[in-house]
Amino acid sequence: MIDLEAHLRRRRAEGRKLFVPYVSGGLDGEWVDLVRAFADAGADAIEVGIPFSDPVMDGPTIQEASVRSLERGTTPHTVVAELRGVSDEIGVPLIVMTYYNIVFRAGHRRFAQELAEASISGAILPDLPLEEVGPWAEAADEAGVATVLLAAPTAPDERLPRICERSRGFVYAVSLLGVTGERQSLATTAVGMAERLKAVTDRPVIIGIGISNAEQAREACSVADGIVMASALMRLRLDGASVQEVAAAARKVREAIDG
Amino acid sequence: MALAPSSPAPVMGNPSDDGRFGRFGGRFVPETLVPACQELEAAFRDAWGDPTFRAEFDHLLRTYANRPSLLSECTRLSEQLGLRLILKREDLNHTGSHKINNVLGQALLAKRMGKTKLIAETGAGQHGVASATAAALLGLECVVYMGEVDMVRQSLNVFRMKLLGAEVRPAMSGSRTLKDAVNEAMRAWVSDIADTHYLLGSVMGPHPYPWMVREFHRVIGDEAREQCRELTGADPDVVVACVGGGSNAAGIFSGFAELPSVRLVGVEPAGGAAVGRGVPGVVHGMLSYLMQDEFGQVQEAESVSAGLDYPGVGPEHSHLADIGRAEYHPVNDDEVIEAFQLMARTEGIIPALECAHALAWISRERASMKGQTVLMNLSGRGDKDVAQVQSILDGRLT
Numbered sequence A: 001m002i003d004l005e006a007h008l009r010r011r012r013a014e015g016r017k018l019f020v021p022y023v024s025g026g027l028d029g030e031w032v033d034l035v036r037a038f039a040d041a042g043a044d045a046i047e048v049g050i051p052f053s054d055p056v057m058d059g060p061t062i063q064e065a066s067v068r069s070l071e072r073g074t075t076p077h078t079v080v081a082e083l084r085g086v087s088d089e090i091g092v093p094l095i096v097m098t099y100y101n102i103v104f105r106a107g108h109r110r111f112a113q114e115l116a117e118a119s120i121s122g123a124i125l126p127d128l129p130l131e132e133v134g135p136w137a138e139a140a141d142e143a144g145v146a147t148v149l150l151a152a153p154t155a156p157d158e159r160l161p162r163i164c165e166r167s168r169g170f171v172y173a174v175s176l177l178g179v180t181g182e183r184q185s186l187a188t189t190a191v192g193m194a195e196r197l198k199a200v201t202d203r204p205v206i207i208g209i210g211i212s213n214a215e216q217a218r219e220a221c222s223v224a225d226g227i228v229m230a231s232a233l234m235r236l237r238l239d240g241a242s243v244q245e246v247a248a249a250a251r252k253v254r255e256a257i258d259g
Numbered sequence B: 001m002a003l004a005p006s007s008p009a010p011v012m013g014n015p016s017d018d019g020r021f022g023r024f025g026g027r028f029v030p031e032t033l034v035p036a037c038q039e040l041e042a043a044f045r046d047a048w049g050d051p052t053f054r055a056e057f058d059h060l061l062r063t064y065a066n067r068p069s070l071l072s073e074c075t076r077l078s079e080q081l082g083l084r085l086i087l088k089r090e091d092l093n094h095t096g097s098h099k100i101n102n103v104l105g106q107a108l109l110a111k112r113m114g115k116t117k118l119i120a121e122t123g124a125g126q127h128g129v130a131s132a133t134a135a136a137l138l139g140l141e142c143v144v145y146m147g148e149v150d151m152v153r154q155s156l157n158v159f160r161m162k163l164l165g166a167e168v169r170p171a172m173s174g175s176r177t178l179k180d181a182v183n184e185a186m187r188a189w190v191s192d193i194a195d196t197h198y199l200l201g202s203v204m205g206p207h208p209y210p211w212m213v214r215e216f217h218r219v220i221g222d223e224a225r226e227q228c229r230e231l232t233g234a235d236p237d238v239v240v241a242c243v244g245g246g247s248n249a250a251g252i253f254s255g256f257a258e259l260p261s262v263r264l265v266g267v268e269p270a271g272g273a274a275v276g277r278g279v280p281g282v283v284h285g286m287l288s289y290l291m292q293d294e295f296g297q298v299q300e301a302e303s304v305s306a307g308l309d310y311p312g313v314g315p316e317h318s319h320l321a322d323i324g325r326a327e328y329h330p331v332n333d334d335e336v337i338e339a340f341q342l343m344a345r346t347e348g349i350i351p352a353l354e355c356a357h358a359l360a361w362i363s364r365e366r367a368s369m370k371g372q373t374v375l376m377n378l379s380g381r382g383d384k385d386v387a388q389v390q391s392i393l394d395g396r397l398t
């Protein structure tokens, strides 16, 4: 399994901005091809959503993708099983993003073990904040799976170092007050959030939520170490774009942040 | 010197610092909301300990909500059922249900915190109507999220909310009922947190909501206990309430939880029996019994009553079930429709479909309570349900 944080730190040390595109796991018959295509397009890590029935941090696009995926009979196990070996093959770390009940239901140790066995490097659980993360994070640490924590603009200054301390892999900077989804422009809070985090941590700081095009990605990367892009890419796919077309959009983002 | 014996922790006392009732509860929310929940908890602790706030709340309950609510003895129904049935008349509160207690408490608190806008979710529309009412009374903006399905079956309440100056936004995802309205309200809160208070309508959600909402409803149980002693000279044998999220039940149970001889019964819809059919899970910010599949996907509840159409339950109820202090039983939709008519015909009271669940259980289990005093929480009036029941009974009513 690729060590997520070591991998990202190495890339950053090479002077590279980090690009983390997102795929909704189980969305259609070609979703794993899209994972591979994102690797070819220059992803430094790839986030894979495990659909949940009640995604409270997600806006309309990821909700729609989740519903579509669930209707195809996707389960946490089918997503993980289809990812088995993919990370080793493409040389890019994979991170699952899902909601805590999926993990809680499976059992912390069992879920962490299952991820590790499929060479999945990390997990993001947006409804599991610092105060509640303990039991899962312990099991994930033990299995070598990085628990990426989110930091949001509402956090008072004293809270940020504690989040950065407990996060593994990178710190996920929430760009704005809101849920996932495409936005017209980069939120005014985005760069400030990255600045606040960069001031208190040495871990990679990657901005996500609402980053919608190459221009916004470049702007965000003026301070942040990288960006996550989810809804904008999934919207293309939901509206019928081919794997190649979505990958081409990802490549544009890659080129924009490479400057 | 002997150590003073420490008194046992009260059954429905304060949750732990991390918001737990036993193993249930907690605060499982997006990071963005954590500071807001902490701010709310601090504000509630401060307000609840402040005699000025308590007096203000009490004043509104008495002069606006019509408290104390009556206790009514059901003479004819008692005779028919072979037990002594007493009703706590939350249906006589302003806006027609118990929901007004919590709403006035939270709206006052929101104002004290300097918030200018309320958002709320609603199932049957009762909580939405109560929220819109409190917003109008206190001069706050109000947006209510309601499942699209519920907007149809409770269209009268949608219009009421609009009349009261609130905006009603449909929740179009998932089952388009209460669960999805909560999701939508939480997303809205994440997006608009600075000047907005999320006025959650039941004893559910992240800490401090389950505790705070129960405290605002405690007045139901406190009044009922004293009224019952006055009326019968004793405590009731059984206290029965319907359970959706569990706020009216928590309110009335809290007045009797410390009296071991009083049996506490929560009645769930068979299609939304979180305690009866659920396993522990996490949704809407809390760890509690939850109807879900083997992978952790939340199941859609299915009940004739929009207010009980919810796959989860407040965490304190999960705890009360775990320690055996309260029991939870299901009734099906047919039994509920029967009970709805029974109460109308026999007592001249049209109950909300929600609390018709409580009567349905009492009626079914009456043999086991022969001669006992049964206190039922009549959580709301049934005006909102008349059209729906009419369409169900169409042709059946002679």
Ligand SMILES: Cc1ncc(COP(=O)(O)O)c(C=O)c1O
Pocket: B097, B098, B123, B124, B125, B126, B127, B201, B202, B203, B242, B243, B244, B245, B246, B247, B248, B249, B306, B307, B308, B352, B354, B355, B379, B380, B381
């Ligand atoms: C009259 C009435 N009773 C009960 C409920 C269920 O809520 P809870 O279980 O929180 O009391 C509702 C909810 O809409 C209601 O309107």
